[in-house]
Amino acid sequence: SPSTRNCRPAMKTQTKMTLILCSLLPLCASGVQAENIALKITKRYLNFPVSHGQERGRMTFETEGEPALSVAIRLAPEEADYWVFRDVSALEGKTVRIAYDGDPRGLGKIYQSDRIAGQDSLYREKNRPQFHFTTRRGWINDPNGLVFHDGEYHLFYQHNPYEREWQNMHWGHAVSKDLVHWEELPDALFPDGLGTMYSGSAVIDCANTAGFSRDGTPALVAVYTAAGPERQVQCVAYSLDNGRTFTKYAGNPVIDSRDKWNSKDTRDPKVFWYAPAGHWVLVLNERDGHSIYTSPDLKRWTYESHVTGFWECPELFELPVDGDPGNTKWVMYGASGTYMLGSFDGRVFRPESGKHRYTSGSIYAAQTYTNIPAADGRRIQIGWGRISHPGMPFKGMMTMPTELTLRTTKDGVRLVSTPVAELDRLFRPLGEWRELTAEEAGRRLEEFGTADRLRIRTTIELSHATDASLTLSGQPLVAYDMNHNTLNGRFYSPQDPTSMRLTADIYIDRTSVEVFIDGGLYSYSMERRPEAGNDRGFRFRGKRIRVCDLEVFSVESIWQPE
Numbered sequence: 360s361p362s363t364r365n366c367r368p369a370m371k372t373q374t375k376m377t378l379i380l381c382s383l384l385p386l387c388a389s390g391v392q393a394e395n396i397a398l399k400i401t402k403r404y405l406n407f408p409v410s411h412g413q414e415r416g417r418m419t420f421e422t423e424g425e426p427a428l429s430v431a432i433r434l435a436p437e438e439a440d441y442w443v444f445r446d447v448s449a450l451e452g453k454t455v456r457i458a459y460d461g462d463p464r465g466l467g468k469i470y471q472s473d474r475i476a477g478q479d480s481l482y483r484e485k486n487r488p489q490f491h492f493t494t495r496r497g498w499i500n501d502p503n504g505l506v507f508h509d510g511e512y513h514l515f516y517q518h519n520p521y522e523r524e525w526q527n528m529h530w531g532h533a534v535s536k537d538l539v540h541w542e543e544l545p546d547a548l549f550p551d552g553l554g555t556m557y558s559g560s561a562v563i564d565c566a567n568t569a570g571f572s573r574d575g576t577p578a579l580v581a582v583y584t585a586a587g588p589e590r591q592v593q594c595v596a597y598s599l600d601n602g603r604t605f606t607k608y609a610g611n612p613v614i615d616s617r618d619k620w621n622s623k624d625t626r627d628p629k630v631f632w633y634a635p636a637g638h639w640v641l642v643l644n645e646r647d648g649h650s651i652y653t654s655p656d657l658k659r660w661t662y663e664s665h666v667t668g669f670w671e672c673p674e675l676f677e678l679p680v681d682g683d684p685g686n687t688k689w690v691m692y693g694a695s696g697t698y699m700l701g702s703f704d705g706r707v708f709r710p711e712s713g714k715h716r717y718t719s720g721s722i723y724a725a726q727t728y729t730n731i732p733a734a735d736g737r738r739i740q741i742g743w744g745r746i747s748h749p750g751m752p753f754k755g756m757m758t759m760p761t762e763l764t765l766r767t768t769k770d771g772v773r774l775v776s777t778p779v780a781e782l783d784r785l786f787r788p789l790g791e792w793r794e795l796t797a798e799e800a801g802r803r804l805e806e807f808g809t810a811d812r813l814r815i816r817t818t819i820e821l822s823h824a825t826d827a828s829l830t831l832s833g834q835p836l837v838a839y840d841m842n843h844n845t846l847n848g849r850f851y852s853p854q855d856p857t858s859m860r861l862t863a864d865i866y867i868d869r870t871s872v873e874v875f876i877d878g879g880l881y882s883y884s885m886e887r888r889p890e891a892g893n894d895r896g897f898r899f900r901g902k903r904i905r906v907c908d909l910e911v912f913s914v915e916s917i918w919q920p921e
């Protein structure tokens with residue numbers, strides 16, 4: 360599409376100026392026929408052209424004194440679909456040898472610059488979400504290493520910097536001071552001899568139990584899965600500069616449990632400090648459920664127990680019920696978010712109820728923050744939004760940060776999720792109306808039908824109707840069927856089961872929609888499909904429904920373009 364083609368660099372001649380050695384000789388050391396070039400790094404970025412018409416080839420970077428890096432990339436021999444980049448500022452002055460076993464014609468197009476190709480339109484691209492985190496280039500999935508430290512919220516994430524599809528897992532990195540505005544930093548963890556960098560978590564080792572800290576600055580410790588072709592093993596890396604650079608622990612891997620489970624699926628360690636027993640807890644998905652390990656020092660781990668019934672991306676945390684610190688429950692979930700409630704004694708999780716569902720749709724692999732100051736005390740969650748952005752050189756996004764609480768409901772204690780209060784500053788009221796018919800409400804929304812982002816809060820009441828909906832361009836944002844008790848296809852019954860009312864808080868971005876029902880008792884997310892139907896704009900439907908309340912807010916962009 361034209362918007363991605365703009366990403367081509369204007370000055371092709373730059374390529375030649377920055378190539379100091381261009382041998383283009385076959386490199387046969389690895390037995391693979393590969394062409395190679397050498398570049399002396401004088402600029403911040405290496406820019407690479409990508410074409411999805413090409414098969415992936417293997418590209419290897421070798422720099423003296425640095426670990427080698429090997430990635431798969433579809434280097435464009437001719438026209439690029441878009442450009443990707445590697446931040447090489449840490450290699451300044453050094454010579455990087457780049458070998459590629461795919462079509463070698465693209466090698467000569469790689470160029471250095473202090474700007475990424477497409478920098479001019481960064482964050483202003485047509486389908487760039489405006490209040491959700493996305494990466495500048497490439498693919499993202501799970502949030503990783505969510506930790507608050509020194510006034511910064513860290514958001515690490517599964518990142519393929521070299522293409523907008525899943526591959527080459529690195530840990531990408533962004534930071535925020537307010538959970539709203541994010542700054543993307545260079546990638547934090549790179550594939551190595553043990554494998555690619557799969558999901559994991561991060562903690563602050565305040566008591567220096569691992570001994571990584573030298574001058575009293577507590578280490579930020581990332582615990583992650585290295586995924587090799589045969590095994591998925593658990594590893595540790597630490598940072599003494601607020602996550603900007605990491606050193607991998609020389610004793611890695613710290614857990615290798617493939618043989619115990621006779622399964623390759625052992626991954627996604629979630630670590631936290633369990634104060635009552637004074638030890639670290641690691642929850643690991645192994646084969647068919649979540650295992651608990653404990654450790655005094657983040658390096659030596661002892662297996663304790665296992666709960667079957669979960670897949671990928673474990674979470675385990677304690678929450679007060681109805682805000683009462685004297686009455687708490689532990690929440691355990693996996694990647695889909697369906698959860699069990701129970702008790703935890705530092706070694707064993709005992710399920711008491713579940714599984715329950717609090718959210719559905721595009722969200723997956725959600726994780727919560729560690730090290731939130733006690734005075735704040737919130738359990739803050741971010742999930743991967745499985746959302747595509749048509750024509751863009753990036754894919755996937757993070758869902759809005761939400762606060763999780765436990766509330767007593769008619770069905771028992773349940774998890775509730777609401778967008779964090781920090782997001783409020785993005786919304787400006789544009790109008791509020793009460794007691795409207797469906798037609799009147801539709802007319803009020805007419806002028807917003809083409810808005811690229813909007814928040815709508817509404818309470819709908821059914822009376823003569825068994826169902827009611829609000830659609831945008833034919834796409835159901837809220838579709839409630841009182842007869843079958845379904846809401847956008849899944850069972851839902853309001854707190855007062857005789858109630859005919861439903862409240863929806865709807866966050867519409869350029870490519871996604873997130874909906875929070877009845878104060879967060881249930882939520883769901885979806886791709887926004889502007890071409891879903893023949894209808895244009897918003898439309899309320901339902902036989903003689905009442906729109907009791909309708910509020911519309913503008914949404915400020917979180918990106919401050921340079």
Ligand code: FRU
Nearest residue numbers: 501517557558627671672724
């Ligand atoms: C979940 C997941 C994790 C894994 C990661 C790899 O989306 O499959 O289990 O660590 O993605 O990118």
